[in-house]
Amino acid sequence: MTTKHQRFSLTVRCAMLLWSLGLMAHAQDPAPPAETLTVDQAVSNALQRNPSLRTAELDVEKSSDNLAAFRTRRLPSLKWTTLAGQLLTKPTVTFDQGVFGTYPGVGPIPGQETKVNIPRKPTAFLYGQMLQPLSQQYRLGLGVKLLTLERLLEEAKLAERRAAVAEQVRKAYYRLLETQSALESVEQSLPLYRETFRLAKVGLKLETVLESQQLKAEADVAKVELEALKLRNPIATQMEVLNELMGRPVNTPFRTVGVSHLVEESLDPGEAIRMALNRRPEVQQASLRVRQADLDIRVKKSEYIPDVSLALTYGSAYNFQNALPQNVATAGVYLEWEVFDWGRKKREMSAKRHIASQARIAEEALDRRIRVEVGQALRQCAEAAQRVKVSTLTQRAAREGLREQQSAFGREAVLLKDVLQSQTVLAAADDEQRRALAAYWSARAELKRVLGEQ
Template identity: 40%
Template structure:
């Protein structure tokens, strides 16, 4: 059976329910309950709805920002590795001072022997280079050819890694949204408990006043007055403790939404219990389809497969189309000043003592681990969904049991009529109103427990 919850807003500041303890008769019950009237006195604070809290957390939460930056890093890494498919250009320049005197000797006839002149040169000629500044420039442009297949596999693995990082970001977002919802409901629950204690304060003040009057008339013992003092002090201390819990819960919520923890606000009323829920089988299927950790586990299997294939592709010799240019400066024309070549370059390691084979086997073992991880992740997801469903049903039953405030509200009406006819003391009405506030608080706490469980279920099935 659906229940209507309070429509007024709960606030983080103390109400002033003690007005009833000034000896004034309460007003008619045509007005809202006492706790609700006290909550309305803080309407000047800005209201924060659950939707606004979630929206601010998505935009400002620190964990989400870090997860987003991880995705940016993975995307940059992929973009950087994609450039490896293009030509590799290297320019090496050297400007230096000779510290030795290099020389080159041309043997007689090294340039040829001719009938008209004889050998050139006729004798051994030595060309010496003095110590002076010299320079060299070497330019190499190599376009990978045979390694394109290996690069393709490596890039596919990086793309899957990027998608896995996105799934981590989505998982973090689900966790943050769940934390915000739970923190929001914790504020509502703490404020409800505080309101209940504040509603009972007039009863204890009235009991203390009557005890003082009766003690003056010597109709009660001194111990009765001391007991009334102790009870009043106890409820005042309980209100202080409850106020601290409200402050802590509100600061926690402020931190989750990424704003100053000192920000004051009031929270809106929560909705009735949601009775339109899918079957557990349907929610399990949605969890396997939507959950980011399940998706990432499947991506890791594919990524490990591409890593293993890329490792095996290392057996292919590295063949590239290469252009090379070399020039020297200030070497007395002893060395060639300009040398340019275009051709094919080959780099191959024919014998590695089994290193590549062992690395390939390690990659295959990692792939098998990823396959096992998929099953483990799916089972963990199903267990979380089933546990969340059970917890939700349990809170729904507790919510049904807490729906007892109707009797307490009726009792307030009956006692108020007796107060008007002076059949009972106003203290009895304070007690009835305290019981009503306590019943309302219990229902509110049961309702917040339901919505906490509902938030956990949504996270378990991978939905916001």
């Protein structure tokens, strides 16, 4: 018994050891490398998986269903009505003398007035109708065109929503790039501040530097370290926001791809305006609304045409003592016409003409607004690119100036206050560089938006 217990204990220990080794091996497995994500890849992922786009896609599908349903109105309509119930009264059917004719040798049929009493009992009426629209085909054809434009309008709205999502992704990506660039700039400047602090401590020992100056150098190092910490924290949030826009888990790791050089916009303003007018979904929507309004006027005019249909009807009455006819079928023409409407159609048509005028005014205003937006975006992008160039050169000069001042201070050629002054100049240059990059990326995103790029 003891031997079995020992064997069991040994087996359990071996199993636990193997399980622990497995956990350690799993823990030591290297994490999968973060994917490299460009701005174009981020936009592509968002356009494929962004949840807000699904609603717009469903609107397009809904408009297609409405169009398919409306097309069936051009086909024959079939209706069947049945009424079954219990008679509550005793109806009487009277046949006058000779109502069925007078025959030689027989006389009138019936020979005298005859009444047929129908007792209270269950009865049924059956009525069927088939109508094939004729004159309505013109109005129905206009309705099909109207719903086709409605579907195209929903597709244009989907394109506009896709452009909005692409703009959101670009701005989120550029904000992340801006923060990462700012952090990189601060981290490059931090060793210079620490070197100044080191020199200040050495000077304090040699009694060539005041203690207040040494404390000022130490405070500058702490400020730069705090600035780096303040820049690291938003990066995680901005990555989560970008992942959410792309429709994937917010904790998915990735690396952004920085731009090694600024993109020089060489677009001709006229070509850029033509590009925007051809690409912007708002332009297509405005044009479709004008066509819709004109077509709606034609639909309203078509209501003056009488409704003429081919008609086939069938009726039957059951359990009425054969007093009522059964199996009555007719074929003919069905006409429905509102002869007088007290001026209603005229007023409705006038309202639709006003809607068409509003649509044309909106289309012209949109054309002018796009031209202004394109010109302004091109100028702002060029100005922002030049600002980045200037700020980059200023930052490099300030950084090199600080190094030179530190070197001169080591040779006792300058005072510490001159080094601290160079640090202040570098801090201002770093801040201007961050602002310039933010303005540039914002201008780039705005230019892509006004050009209608996805």
